[in-house]
Amino acid sequence: MPTGRADHNLIKRLNSALILNNLLSVSPQSRANLAERTGLNRSTVSSLVSDLIDQALVREVGLAGASERGRPGMMLELNPTGGCIVGVEINVGYATVLVTDFTARTLWRQHIEVDEDIPQDEFLALVEDLIAAGLQAGTANGLKPLGIGLGLPGLIDTENKRLVFAPNLGWRDVSFCDRWEQRFRVPLYVENDGNASALGEYYFGVAKGHEDFLFIATGTGLSAGMMLNNHLYRGAGGYAGEIGHIIVESGGDLCNCGRRGCWETLVSPPAIMRGILHALNSGAPSIIPDLVGDNLDRLNMRVVVEAADQGDQLALDTLLDTALNLGVGIANLVNIFNPAMIVLGGTLISAGDYLLPTISNIITAEALSAPAGMVALALSSQGTDSCVKGAVALVIDGIVREPVFT
Numbered sequence: 001m002p003t004g005r006a007d008h009n010l011i012k013r014l015n016s017a018l019i020l021n022n023l024l025s026v027s028p029q030s031r032a033n034l035a036e037r038t039g040l041n042r043s044t045v046s047s048l049v050s051d052l053i054d055q056a057l058v059r060e061v062g063l064a065g066a067s068e069r070g071r072p073g074m075m076l077e078l079n080p081t082g083g084c085i086v087g088v089e090i091n092v093g094y095a096t097v098l099v100t101d102f103t104a105r106t107l108w109r110q111h112i113e114v115d116e117d118i119p120q121d122e123f124l125a126l127v128e129d130l131i132a133a134g135l136q137a138g139t140a141n142g143l144k145p146l147g148i149g150l151g152l153p154g155l156i157d158t159e160n161k162r163l164v165f166a167p168n169l170g171w172r173d174v175s176f177c178d179r180w181e182q183r184f185r186v187p188l189y190v191e192n193d194g195n196a197s198a199l200g201e202y203y204f205g206v207a208k209g210h211e212d213f214l215f216i217a218t219g220t221g222l223s224a225g226m227m228l229n230n231h232l233y234r235g236a237g238g239y240a241g242e243i244g245h246i247i248v249e250s251g252g253d254l255c256n257c258g259r260r261g262c263w264e265t266l267v268s269p270p271a272i273m274r275g276i277l278h279a280l281n282s283g284a285p286s287i288i289p290d291l292v293g294d295n296l297d298r299l300n301m302r303v304v305v306e307a308a309d310q311g312d313q314l315a316l317d318t319l320l321d322t323a324l325n326l327g328v329g330i331a332n333l334v335n336i337f338n339p340a341m342i343v344l345g346g347t348l349i350s351a352g353d354y355l356l357p358t359i360s361n362i363i364t365a366e367a368l369s370a371p372a373g374m375v376a377l378a379l380s381s382q383g384t385d386s387c388v389k390g391a392v393a394l395v396i397d398g399i400v401r402e403p404v405f406t
């Protein structure tokens with residue numbers, strides 16, 4: 001049974017989390033305003049704020065303007081100098097390390113590209129050198145390290161901070177807890193790329209303020225980060241959101257997971273490229289070979305979009321097919337989750353202008369009208385940095401949900 005003291009600490013942590021979360025979404029605010037928005041009484045807010053100021057997580061920024069009712073109050077905001085955060089993305093062929101202050105403003109950034117078949121230990125050693133340099137850059141600014149967030153494509157055991165399996169990296173069973181917590185001695189948070197990206201959009205992006213939304217990550221495959229009732233939904237083992245492997249075509253194309261007819265075999269960028277190469281081999285007329293100087297190894301989403309911009313029928317038809325297949329799957333997700341927003345992120349955002357109108361029409365036509373009428377469709381606002389910004393958000397999320405008083 002918890003002791004009274006433990007109960008008191010838990011309540012204090014939860015209430016402090018309420019205040020930090022509020023300041024993260026609306027800033028600056030007065031103590032009176034915070035009391036109104038959180039439902040806590042004024043003396044509780046004052047006492048918690050005073051502790052948060054002592055922890056350097058919150059700071060005062062002058063008196064309220066004329067718009068505040070009654071006596072002007074001292075305004076509060078999150079303190080950028082509360083500490084530094086290191087966000088890390090490891091993905092196929094590249095890694096990005098970002099160092100930010102407590103309000104997620106970028107202080108330092110490094111991006112490396114590596115051969116796709118680089119040995120795991122060699123790749124991790126490069127990333128670890130970058131983290132060490134990033135931590136040094138953060139602390140050189142006088143900021144104490146608050147944590148490291150890591151986003152990577154694959155199945156993650158978040159509790160034990162362990163990568164279980166990343167098929168596209170070819171990695172199995174990597175314990176980041178052992179490798180990084182012991183070496184860097186700061187709290188570590190590990191998530192898959194879809195979940196990390198969803199959190200980034202929730203705190204800093206287009207989904208800010210939305211309690212229920214889905215982030216659809218498109219890259220080598222297709223996965224979803226699901227923010228439900230203000231929490232990432234991870235499932236019993238942390239493996240939820242593998243929407244790319246919903247079977248949509250019995251006996252269809254072979255998927256990387258070993259099954260046939262998975263949704264991602266129809267709509268992922270590699271599937272789009274396969275479709276175009278197949279059509280070109282069958283003699284379909286297109287300007288795509290000209291755009292890549294007859295070297296089809298250079299075919300990528302940018303080329304497909306450029307061809308579509310120039311009216312190329314093969315590119316336009318391919319993007320339309322992709323949008324139709326994405327739309328049907330998304331309409332099903334709308335029926336299941338009733339999200340307020342669907343955010344499309346990753347490689348396909350460059351084709352967003354071609355995809356979104358059709359996806360929107362399919363949702364209207366195929367999903368039940370009540371949830372279809374409520375859902376907004378948006379492109380990720382973080383571009384290619386959505387995962388690494390999300391990794392920063394993992395650390396902020398950990399702190400604002402469970403502030404620890406020392």
Ligand SMILES: [Zn+2]
Pocket residue numbers: 244245255256257258259262
């Ligand atoms: Zn599959």
